[in-house]
Amino acid sequence: xxxxxxxxxxxxxxxxxxxxxAEERAEGSFRHGEISLQVHGQVRRSRSSHRSTLLDTLxxxxxxxxxxxxxxxxxxxxxxxxxxxxxxxxxTTLAVTCQGKSIETPRELRHRRERRxxxxxxx
Ligand code: FES
Numbered sequence: 001x002x003x004x005x006x007x008x009x010x011x012x013x014x015x016x017x018x019x020x021x022a023e024e025r026a027e028g029s030f031r032h033g034e035i036s037l038q039v040h041g042q043v044r045r046s047r048s049s050h051r052s053t054l055l056d057t058l059x060x061x062x063x064x065x066x067x068x069x070x071x072x073x074x075x076x077x078x079x080x081x082x083x084x085x086x087x088x089x090x091x092t093t094l095a096v097t098c099q100g101k102s103i104e105t106p107r108e109l110r111h112r113r114e115r116r117x118x119x120x121x122x123x
Pocket of ligand 1 (some may be wrong): 079
């Protein structure tokens with residue numbers, strides 16, 4: 001009976017590190033790190049990757065559940081979020097592009113409007 005032999009080849013680790021570094025250079029300087037968003041007027045920080053969407057960061061990292069996830073492809077509008085006063089589909093907006101910007105959800109805007117209306121004198 002012949003004995004089976006196997007020859008394992010492995011890519012040396014320095015080659016993998018170089019490939020990873022080249023990939024990071026190609027994608028820009030931000031890969032993983034902390035981002036800062038101004039959510040409903042409060043500065044919120046979160047660990048994020050360069051591929052995290054604003055929707056995922058808000059819902060799963062910052063526990064802001066106002067925007068909903070539905071189609072996840074910028075067609076239904078359930079995830080609409082206001083970034084620096086302009087509506088965006090947060091399911092297709094990268095969180096890192098919102099760094100330092102003002103983020104508001106339609107739900108919070110509605111609550112604020114209702115609170116303001118309740119303070120108005122009644123007729
Ligand atoms: S989840 Fe439908 S547009 Fe974002």
